Amino acid sequence: MAPIFFRDAAPGTLGRARFPSPLMTHALSVPDRLRRFAPVDISADLTTLPDTERQTLFELVAAARLIDGLFLEQVWAGNPALLLQLAGDRSPEGQAVLHYFLINKGPWSRLDHDEVFTPPRFDTPAKPAGANFYPADATREEVDGWIASLDAETRTRASGFFSVIGRDEAGRLTSVPYSVAYRNALVPIADRLRRAAAVTTQPSLAAFLTARADAFLSNDYYASDVAWMQIDASIEPTIGPYETYEDGWFGYKAAFEAVIAVRDAEETAKLATFGRRLQALEDALPIDPRYRNPRLAPLSPIRVVNVVFTAGDANRGVQAAAFNLPNDDRIIREHGAKRVMLKNVQEAKFNRVLVPIADVALAAADRARVSFDAFFSHILLHELMHGLGPHVVYGTTQPIRLALKDAYAPIEEAKADASGLWALHQLAGAGHIPAAVAESTYATFLASAFRSIRFGVNEAHGRGVAVQLNTFVDHGAVTVAADGRFAVVPSVMPDAVAALTHDLLTIEAEGNYAAAQELLARMGVVRPEVQRVLDRLDDVPVDIEPIFRPAGA
Numbered sequence: 001m002a003p004i005f006f007r008d009a010a011p012g013t014l015g016r017a018r019f020p021s022p023l024m025t026h027a028l029s030v031p032d033r034l035r036r037f038a039p040v041d042i043s044a045d046l047t048t049l050p051d052t053e054r055q056t057l058f059e060l061v062a063a064a065r066l067i068d069g070l071f072l073e074q075v076w077a078g079n080p081a082l083l084l085q086l087a088g089d090r091s092p093e094g095q096a097v098l099h100y101f102l103i104n105k106g107p108w109s110r111l112d113h114d115e116v117f118t119p120p121r122f123d124t125p126a127k128p129a130g131a132n133f134y135p136a137d138a139t140r141e142e143v144d145g146w147i148a149s150l151d152a153e154t155r156t157r158a159s160g161f162f163s164v165i166g167r168d169e170a171g172r173l174t175s176v177p178y179s180v181a182y183r184n185a186l187v188p189i190a191d192r193l194r195r196a197a198a199v200t201t202q203p204s205l206a207a208f209l210t211a212r213a214d215a216f217l218s219n220d221y222y223a224s225d226v227a228w229m230q231i232d233a234s235i236e237p238t239i240g241p242y243e244t245y246e247d248g249w250f251g252y253k254a255a256f257e258a259v260i261a262v263r264d265a266e267e268t269a270k271l272a273t274f275g276r277r278l279q280a281l282e283d284a285l286p287i288d289p290r291y292r293n294p295r296l297a298p299l300s301p302i303r304v305v306n307v308v309f310t311a312g313d314a315n316r317g318v319q320a321a322a323f324n325l326p327n328d329d330r331i332i333r334e335h336g337a338k339r340v341m342l343k344n345v346q347e348a349k350f351n352r353v354l355v356p357i358a359d360v361a362l363a364a365a366d367r368a369r370v371s372f373d374a375f376f377s378h379i380l381l382h383e384l385m386h387g388l389g390p391h392v393v394y395g396t397t398q399p400i401r402l403a404l405k406d407a408y409a410p411i412e413e414a415k416a417d418a419s420g421l422w423a424l425h426q427l428a429g430a431g432h433i434p435a436a437v438a439e440s441t442y443a444t445f446l447a448s449a450f451r452s453i454r455f456g457v458n459e460a461h462g463r464g465v466a467v468q469l470n471t472f473v474d475h476g477a478v479t480v481a482a483d484g485r486f487a488v489v490p491s492v493m494p495d496a497v498a499a500l501t502h503d504l505l506t507i508e509a510e511g512n513y514a515a516a517q518e519l520l521a522r523m524g525v526v527r528p529e530v531q532r533v534l535d536r537l538d539d540v541p542v543d544i545e546p547i548f549r550p551a552g553a
Helices: 030-034 051-075 079-087 092-104 140-149 152-158 183-199 203-218 222-229 265-275 278-284 329-335 343-361 372-386 400-429 435-453 460-474 493-510 513-523 528-535
Strands: 037-042 163-167 173-177 235-241 256-263 302-312 322-325 338-342 478-480 486-488 543-548
Touching (some): 051 079, 051 235, 079 092, 152 163, 203 235, 265 302, 278 372, 278 400, 302 343, 343 372, 343 543, 372 400, 372 435, 400 435, 400 493, 435 460, 435 486, 460 478, 493 513
Antiparallel strands (some): 163 173, 235 256, 256 302, 322 338
């Protein structure tokens, strides 16, 4: 998506357009790649917002637009210059390449194992695995060895979320805070946040915006993360460096993103009850009891929102349907985590992608069980379960993400998915989830598994889902008929889910990097029976391309 506020678009008609599998091995044309993203209007009703809050939104979206440029720089140092080159080509072919560049936030197709899609004349290199967080002339081994050689305090900064690794004048590796490395971009973003804070009449929102503006310039994000947890307002902004997926070397460095949204108060109130069940779920996790948290942090807010605008890491390739933040282990221990459900995005994904996939991939009985309520509920439990289970290696203070390195993201996504299914089964058994939702959960997950694998197994969510699907097939919890359609075996599925949840949580609790690598190598693959389904999904988009059109703006 282009970083333009409420941009107009001419998506045209999809008709019988074909959407080639992202896992095909032959090169695709840029128009073929583009057709895999279905343009969908994403609107949020702003008619009830007073003028002060509409002005606040205006300032927040202006800040979000600046986040796009910063994220491009984080992905690759050559991105800004290449974007200018692509923008100068006004031919239809050139505009198609530009369009796909903006969707991917770079010249690599995220659905196609990061394959270069720009014409040969641009001489685009392979996507740097360490993104632009490390020196271009450095190797992973050099950086890893250097970090290991540092004293504890310096090592914490060097492996932390909010620094890049550079070289000093003598060519030695050194850690540079984001507030220094990105100062030219962060100063105007902070200014926009302060303007928004000055306009809004909602105290908790103003407190967060002021604290986050300060954090951008001080590099200390703790106070603003706490303030973000405590927002109680009609506007729900998430802006800053959060996810570490872009750092393919170690998963250390956080990428900048922005999600500007308005709260759905009615749906948020309905889900508040889930937050009160978390300790009971933690106490029942299918792992060695010593790995459980005897007392979860007190704050676990759940917000249902409708998106107004997204940017940066929140707006590249496949769109997020929800998120669980912050990722800082200290914040999680002391305050818990906030789960944000993007309802209008989820509805678009369900209608345009999931339902058509179910028609192709599932047996008739399971197709009839697929429901939006189950899709929404599992996404919610997925996000809730990110906050449960171990967060440091047992018996140490080492965060799991540091112990598992590049394996952490797919293992954690698989853990959240599988334990989310486990939690739904537990809540349904206790009568906290309607029977109709519980009955449709496994079939809806099975359809969604094909949706996620189409993202590519080089992507954390897609690889994590491949691990689950292959495991469930091996356990006999999912079967494949002679016609290639998949079906759930309801009597077997709960035990298979619990067993996988146990294995994933144990890998994390023990910080077992070798076991994580082995599991991903063996199970995080696309098997022939899955590929045959993917090959039949040519008429189904892989994901949506949001076109932001808020009602009443």
